Structures are given as structure tokens and as C-alpha cells.
Amino acid sequence: MNRRRIIAGNWKLNGTLKEALELTQGVLKALSSLSEEVEVVLCPPFTALSKVGELLKGSRIRLGAQDVHWEPKGAFTGEVSAPLLKEAGCRFCIIGHSERRLWFGETDSNVHKKLLALIEEGLHPILCVGETLEQRQRGHTWEIIRRQLEAALEGLEPLAAARHLVIAYEPVWAIGTGQNATPAQAQEVHAKIRGWLSTRFGKAQAQSIRIQYGGSVKPENAKELLAQTDVDGALVGGSSLQVKSFVQIVESSPQGRQAPCCTG
Numbered sequence: 001m002n003r004r005r006i007i008a009g010n011w012k013l014n015g016t017l018k019e020a021l022e023l024t025q026g027v028l029k030a031l032s033s034l035s036e037e038v039e040v041v042l043c044p045p046f047t048a049l050s051k052v053g054e055l056l057k058g059s060r061i062r063l064g065a066q067d068v069h070w071e072p073k074g075a076f077t078g079e080v081s082a083p084l085l086k087e088a089g090c091r092f093c094i095i096g097h098s099e100r101r102l103w104f105g106e107t108d109s110n111v112h113k114k115l116l117a118l119i120e121e122g123l124h125p126i127l128c129v130g131e132t133l134e135q136r137q138r139g140h141t142w143e144i145i146r147r148q149l150e151a152a153l154e155g156l157e158p159l160a161a162a163r164h165l166v167i168a169y170e171p172v173w174a175i176g177t178g179q180n181a182t183p184a185q186a187q188e189v190h191a192k193i194r195g196w197l198s199t200r201f202g203k204a205q206a207q208s209i210r211i212q213y214g215g216s217v218k219p220e221n222a223k224e225l226l227a228q229t230d231v232d233g234a235l236v237g238g239s240s241l242q243v244k245s246f247v248q249i250v251e252s253s254p255q256g257r258q259a260p261c262c263t264g
């Protein structure tokens with residue numbers, strides 16, 4: 001199955017508005033002849049979403065947010081809803097990132113509500129799952145990931161999953177540490193996730209759901225990671241903050257090389 005690769009930049013809490021716009025312009029310029037086979041998503045902080053979205057209009061690069069609240073509106077101080085993200089131009093939204101689980105009390109049940117709220121608005125959740133180093137060392141990797149998947153995707157219809165869902169496997173021990181999972185480690189977990197999706201949603205649906213790898217993806221390791229059968233893209237943190245490294249990662253994707261006629 002030829003799934004369209006998806007490379008997303010998770011900028012986290014980085015960059016002023018000026019820096020966000022410069023980075024966006026740089027990426028737009030460098031990827032002006034991006035292959036249609038690769039989907040690129042930029043996820044800036046909330047305050048930069050609208051302006052970055054304006055710059056991206058008319059291009060093939062998509063806008064994503066880093067979190068969402070599950071209610072559409074109301075007395076929820078500090079929160080941003082799926083309809084507001086859509087209005088800002090977002091098509092994607094990261095949910096369940098391990099930093100939110102670790103620092104901000106994100107629970108599986110909240111991730112589930114966020115996922116449904118995004119799908120209700122026609123947005124694409126990028127659902128992050130992954131184990132800590134201790135969980136891996138104890139041999140609990142799959143048990144943790146299965147629990148995260150089961151909780152987040154409870155009640156989701158197969159068609160909605162196939163149309164909207166993106167999963168990001170992000171081993172917590174690989175995030176921001178410089179120590180990426182090996183391509184074999186990533187492939188092993190991705191294949192298990194795909195197998196689980198197949199049982200849960202059906203084989204055809206599971207084949208169309210994209211599974212990104214995230215955790216210290218860099219230009220030096222992207223090509224090998226992205227060459228794995230079940231690795232359909234990358235969720236990139238640190239290396240997405242520089243035009244050069246992010247573009248190199250996009251171009252490392254098997255389908256990401258720009259046509260020679262159009263580069264330069």
C-alpha cells in the first residue's frame with residue numbers, strides 16, 4: 001500500500017511570531033516544488049497559528065496545532081477548541097504528546113475526548129503514543145501502547161479512522177534526547193500498531209492509516225527510519241526549528257525528493 005508520507009514539525013514552545021513567520025517563509029521557499037506524494041505539516045504555538053496559516057494559504061504545506069480542548073466553547077479558561085483551530089486554518093492537531101501527559105496531566109480519557117472533538121470538526125488528529133525507558137526495559141512497551149490506543153480510539157468508526165487518523169509512535173526516551181529508536185525498533189512497534197489497527201478497524205482501513213515515528217529524528221537518521229515498511233512519516237521536534245534540517249528530513253522521505261527540473 002502506497003501511503004502518502006507525512007512529515008510534521010512540532011515547534012513546541014519555541015519562536016516569537018517573527019521567528020515563526022521567518023521559519024514558515026523559509027520552509028515554503030525551500031519546498032516550493034514539493035512532491036505531491038509527501039504531506040508537510042507545521043505546528044507552531046497557538047499565537048502564531050493564524051499568521052502562519054495565512055502564509056501557507058495556497059501552498060501544499062498544512063497547518064497543525066499542538067493541542068486542543070474537547071469542548072467547542074464555554075467556561076474553560078486558557079483552552080482552545082477544535083472549531084477555533086479550524087477557523088485559524090488548521091487541518092491537523094497533535095494530541096496526547098508525552099510532554100502533555102507528563103507535565104500537564106493529560107490522561108487517556110482526555111485524549112479520547114480530544115480525538116472525537118477534532119474528528120467532529122473534520123480535522124486530523126495526530127495521536128501520540130509511546131513508552132518510557134523504564135517501561136521498555138521492563139518489557140511493557142506493547143502493553144502501554146495498546147492501552148493508549150484502546151483508550152484514545154474507543155468507539156471510533158472504521159471509516160472515520162481511515163479518513164482522519166494519523167498516529168505518531170514516539171518513544172518517550174527518544175524525545176529530545178538525541179537518541180532515536182533504531183529503524184528496526186521503530187518498524188517493530190509500527191508493525192504491531194498496524195496489526196492492532198487491522199483487528200480494530202479492518203485490514204483495508206489499517207492499511208490507509210499513517211503512522212509517523214517521532215523522537216530525535218534528524219537529517220542523519222531520517223532516511224533509514226522513513227525507509228521502513230510501516231513508517232509513514234515523522235513527527236519532528238528540534239530538527240523542525242531550522243529550515244535546512246527540516247527540509248532535509250522531508251527530502252529523505254522515499255517520495256519526498258523534489259523533481260530535478262524544479263529545484264534550485
Ligand code: PGA
Nearest residue numbers: 175176215216236237238
Ligand atoms: P524531538 O521531538 O524531535 O525534538 O525529539 C519530537 C517530538 O516531541 O514530537
